[in-house]
Amino acid sequence: MKYKYDVFISYSRRDYVDENYNVIPGNAIAEIQNVFDENGITYWFDKDGIYSGQEFIEIITGAIAESKMLIFISSKHSNESIWTAGEIFEALDGEKAIIPVKIDNCQYNKKFKLLIRPLDYIDYQENPQNALKDLLRAINKVKEDIAQKQREEEKLRQEKEAEAKKEKIKEEISILAKDCQRLTLQQIDVVNQIFEKQTYIGNTTKICPICDKEVLISSNFCSRCGWTFPILYYIDGNDTYQLDEKQLSVARTNWRSINMVSELQTIKSNLEIENQRLQRSLLQATEDCNSMNENLKKE
Incomplete structure (x- = not known):
């Protein structure tokens, strides 16, 4: 007051x-x-x-x-x-x-x-x-x-107003989320119809822009690199969907890094195997040498 x-x-x-x-x-x-x-x-x-x-x-x-x-x-x-x-x-x-x-x-x-x-x-x-x-x-x-x-x-009073505003925003978010879910389901239904028609005319696969793996036209993500396809990607049989170049660059860099780590692990594994083989060969050569020395002494 x-x-x-x-x-x-x-x-x-x-x-x-x-x-x-x-x-x-x-x-x-x-x-x-x-x-x-x-x-x-x-x-x-x-x-x-x-x-x-x-x-x-x-x-x-x-x-x-x-x-x-x-x-x-x-x-x-x-x-x-x-x-x-x-x-x-x-x-x-x-x-x-x-x-x-x-x-x-x-x-x-x-x-x-x-x-x-x-x-x-x-x-x-x-x-x-x-x-x-x-x-x-x-x-x-x-x-x-x-x-x-x-x-x-x-x-x-301000705290109550802020809390009431938050509750109102939460209600608005809930309504918008339901609308978004409804529209997404409608969009997915339309895209599935497109995929069916593409499959019918022979467009059965698409290429992952990250790792170049060929996947089914209806795939939601790449089974090799895990990249998620935009819902409208490659819907017309051509790579005409505009992708975010920055996002692509980051995803490709991450994929190359994963491959590089995998390659290094493979090289390391191969080196360890080769090292074990060489150690066995060295051990065998040592045993052969000792055996020859023993024979020479006897003679």
Whole structure:
């Protein structure tokens, strides 16, 4: 939610103006407003007190909803006011943070005493300057907590949107895959008809462009090198199907490498056989030589 105000100020006008509706010099509410103005704290404040009846209620509830927190200026007059009581209940119902600021020693209104008594309050009467500093720290803390919560909610919202988008894409992929499968089966059926007609007119084989092996016209891959034929390869009896030259070059290089390894293995095997034959011949020659030496000694 985007907030219009940082603070909603809940107070009694009797603490702000005198009987002649003149602002009381140096009153706590005016001092708090001055500090808010100096520190960029936005706030809603019923300065004129001209609202009444249903119109007033709608304006108040709307302003509280648009504020991040409520500052309750606790005094004898505000605790006797039905309006401040209603404002506090409205803030509590909207799960707003409430910061009580006591400007006198009056007890909280019994109607909401149990609800806000556990809250930490700021004692303005004892030391106004320190109280204003404490109030600013409390407000900034609530603002940061709300900002952090909003960041977390935004992150969660983005994650949910991303997940929902992924699920939608998965559904689209599934639909496209089924369409592709259907079209592929149709294509294969047409190609098989072509192969049948080619076979009928005598075109029964095709040449693998990788290893030059002759295979049946209907073969899907080469039984020698394993190269997979494009589905429309050689369908008209001529090598007119445009192949990817880069793909062909890589496949041919791989095939030559495989053949070279095979040839080297064959050469190695033949050399090992020849080596064994030579060793046997050498052994036989050695035995013959020893036998001749023995015969010479006897003679």
